[in-house]
Amino acid sequence: MVVQHNMQALNAARVLNTTAGSQAKSTEKLASGYKINRAADDAAGLSISEKMRKQIRGLSQASTNAQDGVSAVQTAEGALTEVHSMLQRMNELAVQASNGTNSESDRSSIQNEIDQLTTEIDRVAESTKFNETHLLKGSNGKKTVKIDAHDAGLEGTLTQNTEKATFTMNKLNVGDSVTIGGTKYEIGAKSVAEALSTLKVDNTTTGSLIIDGKTYELTKDTKSDEEAKITFNDITDHAGHGSTIQYNGKSVTVFAKSATVDPTSFAATDEKVDINNKNLITAQKAYKLAATEFTAASNIGASKTKATDAEIDTTGSQVKLTLTKGEAEVQNDLTFNLHVGSDADMTNKINVTINAMDSTALGIKGLNVADATGKSATYAIDAIADAVSKVSAQRSSLGAIQNRLEHTIANVDNVVENTNASESRIRDTDMAEEMVNYSKNNILQQAGQAMLAQSNQATNGVLSILG
Incomplete structure (x- = not known):
């Protein structure tokens, strides 16, 4: 019988400390909801989950980027809807002015409305913006474009x-x-x-x-x-x-x-x-x-x-x-890229190009229907038809991009959901399983405390020998 080393107590204390440490970790997991709270919990799991978190947060922002892109495209396309309406009215006026029953004063009145509509098309192109970006005005710098020729109604x-x-x-x-x-x-x-x-x-x-x-x-x-x-x-x-x-x-x-x-x-x-x-x-x-x-x-x-x-x-x-075809000087096309992925891969870029949509770019600048014979009005019909075709092509392009972006958003959101599920399996606490561990450690802790108390009482027997 010895008193210098109470091995039973030391053993009980060691096991109790281990149980207390396990109990603390179990409590932390239950309280935080995370199975991995520090690298020591699972070094490999932490590395994998952090890469997943990067992808999840990047894709979540990419989805937002795509949604902003849809909003910008819808803004531009909505403005072009009204430009289309004005061009259709201009076509109606040009057909009216082409009729031989109109006098010069009649054509002059028609010309006044043509001028107002042309000015409004320019105003729409100038003022349509999304987040302070002019959508229909084009970008900085100018380029020279050729104007399509027309057959003047000749047979050939x-x-x-x-x-x-x-x-x-x-x-x-x-x-x-x-x-x-x-x-x-x-x-x-x-x-x-x-x-x-x-x-x-x-x-x-x-x-x-x-x-x-x-x-x-x-x-x-x-x-x-x-x-x-x-x-x-x-x-x-x-x-x-x-x-x-x-x-x-x-x-x-x-x-x-x-x-x-x-x-x-x-x-x-x-x-x-x-x-x-x-x-x-x-x-x-x-x-x-x-x-x-x-x-x-x-x-x-x-x-x-x-x-x-x-x-x-x-x-x-x-x-x-x-x-040799005539020329007009117009603004450069507006081009911007929507980043719809979590990586720095250029395939994650969706390019959006919007042509300048003012009267000069549409080929109707200075349109005249007020001549005495009505020939100018007749020729204006073809020019307006070309402008309608240009706006239609641009709207078609924007509609195609919008449809693509909607598919992109659906795909990105699906990837985010599935990656979240994978990350959860690695990092989140299984509450049911952890409660079992917690209950086990709680019982072991109470048992350890009891055994430590008993072990400390075992050396009291030495006093009876001394007495």
Whole structure:
């Protein structure tokens, strides 16, 4: 029996201290709700869970970023909805101004509303903002853009690239009719002989021939005494310069002649108009008129540099009118990136590009419908149609981005939810399991305290020996 070393008490005290430490950790886990409160609790688990926390918090912010992106896109698209409405009204006004029943004062009134709508489109582009960012104004700096050409309502095919536009039309022959700028023209014959050749009338032809409204029956007789009959050789006795000859449903008019004008001397490249009828012209004059209208229609919206005068090429099987497209100076596109991921990966960027949407960029700056003839109003219809198409394309792009962002948000939120679940399994306390540990340690602690007390009483027996 010894008194210097009470091994039973020391053993009980050691176990009690261990139990108390376990009880303290169990209490901490139950109180905090975390299974890992310090690195010593689970070094590997702490490292894994902190990486998960980084991903969770990064993705949560990415979801917010995407939602802000949706709001910005909706703001821009909503403003463009109203721009669309104004363009539709401008189209309605241009169609109205194109009607020949309008007087110049009528078109002037229409022009006033066109001007107001143009100004409002510019104001919407200037004032539409999200978080102090102008959405429809473009970004700093300017660029030069080419203005699309228009066919001026001519019959043919328009093709264009980034620099030039070419309008291809069929060649015009004697007797052909063509409408240019709303006016119908006829290609005249230089002589009666050319008219008859065009109509395919010769000395073997029979049938009815109408000369200046009077009908004759063609006969092969060398001489006809009947007034209603005529031989091929006698046609020139009844028709001359200025006459209109009809045969087999087709009509040809011969240019008039004067002391100073001899149509028989007209060359193929001459631009001539009949001295008595401004609608009777040569083919080359028709090409020139078409080129002028083609150029005028293609100049709408060209606020910086006008289109060059269309060049006429008649060397091929068809006539080609070619011009260099006009230009306008507009603001650079607005571009911003939405970061929708937790990592510094460029694939987590969603690019949003919004073109400048003011009247200059839309090609309707200075739109005029107030001319006397209504031609400008007619050409304005095509320019407005192009503007509507540009706004439609931009709205379509914004709608596609919005749909993509909504899918992005759904995906990110799903990843956050699943990663949270994984992080919870690593770091959160299983309260039921920990309560079992807590109860166990509580019992062991009470037992340890009792055993320590008993062990301390065991050395009291030494006193009985001394007594």
